[in-house]
Structures are given as structure tokens and as C-alpha cells.
Amino acid sequence: MNTEIKKLIQELEGVVSCNLTGVDEIDEIHIIADKKRDPKRIVRDVETVCLVHKDFKIDHKKISIARIDSDFSEAMEGYANDRIELVSIYTENNRSRCNVEMKINGQEIKESFEAQIGENIEKLIGRSVLTILNKFVEFNLQLIVDDIFTIKGKEDLVIAQISMYNPENNMMQEKLVGAVHVNNNISLAIAKACLKAVNRKICNYL
The missing domain is CATH 3.30.70 (Alpha-Beta Plaits)
Structure with missing residues (x-):
């Protein structure tokens, strides 16, 4: 525990x-x-x-x-934040689709993702963000969403739990966690929680 x-x-x-x-x-x-x-x-x-x-x-x-x-880790996280920018993210009300716009090292990326069978909207948002990172960052591990949930309180908190896998042997290498307060936009908070979880790990690859 x-x-x-x-x-x-x-x-x-x-x-x-x-x-x-x-x-x-x-x-x-x-x-x-x-x-x-x-x-x-x-x-x-x-x-x-x-x-x-x-x-x-x-x-x-x-x-x-x-x-x-x-401290050094905070500086490194800032380094990653400068190179990965979440421009916008939104879901369509009439269908399970997530639209993401990001900038990675100055490159503008716009992609749209459909929900998989049985996938809730929270995991769809997380998977969408990580799919872009897996695709556009030369990172030797694969990022997978384990769980995303909200802790209710005076200030709601979104928690993103992410695993890093070695694609060569399909072995899990490490678990990552990101937490962000919700400021009236749950989709944005989920995306930011995912980025917060992985920033320190991928900053050396940017």
C-alpha cells in the first residue's frame, strides 16, 4: 500500500x-x-x-x-512541458469520439479517436493522448492507460495511472501516476494528468 x-x-x-x-x-x-x-x-x-x-x-x-x-526534477518537467503543449481536447456529445490537438517540438498534431468496445470516455481521452505520444515521440517504451478516476472533494482531483511496457517482450517496466485538479473541464484535466504522469520519463527523448 x-x-x-x-x-x-x-x-x-x-x-x-x-x-x-x-x-x-x-x-x-x-x-x-x-x-x-x-x-x-x-x-x-x-x-x-x-x-x-x-x-x-x-x-x-x-x-x-x-x-x-x-529542484532538478521540476526543471526537467518544465523542459518537457516546453516541448509538449496540449492545445485543445474535446469529446463529441453524440458519439464516443475524442479530438486532440497538440504541439510536440513545434509540430502541430491533430488527431481524432473513436472509443473501443466497452471503453469509457475517461479512458478514451487518456488513450488518445498517449497514442499521440507513442507515435510522435521517439520513446523506446509503450505507454498504456491502466485507469483514470476522479477523487471528489472541495477541489476534485483527477488521477491517471499509466504503465510503461517494453514492446519487444511485452513486459511491464514501470507504473506512473499523474494527478491534476479539475477546473471546470474534466477532459482537459484528464489529458493533463496523463501528461504529468509521463513528462519526467519522456523529457530526455524530446
């Missing part, structure tokens, strides 16, 4: 890294965060992630936050 919770926390907006203490249960959560967000909001996000995703309630007094200006 601790590993999954740690990954979710590390992808929260404003969190640079975190460490969890405790063996069977989490005793304390120590977080390094940037100065862009109020620490109280980060604490609320951590409480929500623990409660909703793992049905685990942690006392806010056990969550400590140290704030810094920036």
Missing part, C-alpha cells in the same frame, strides 16, 4: 518528493514541496488520496511539509 500511496502523493501538484514511515501502516508522511501552493491545500490533497484511494484516514498532524524553491 505504501508504494502506491507514495506514487500518488508525489504526483500531486506542488509536491517534489515524499517519504513514508511505517511498515504495515503509514505512521508519518514527510513531503518536500515547492512554494507554488499553500501547504494546507497539499495536506488536504494527501488526506483525500489516502482516504478515497486506499480507504486509509491519516491524521493531518502526521503530515509534515518542507518547502523549497525548485
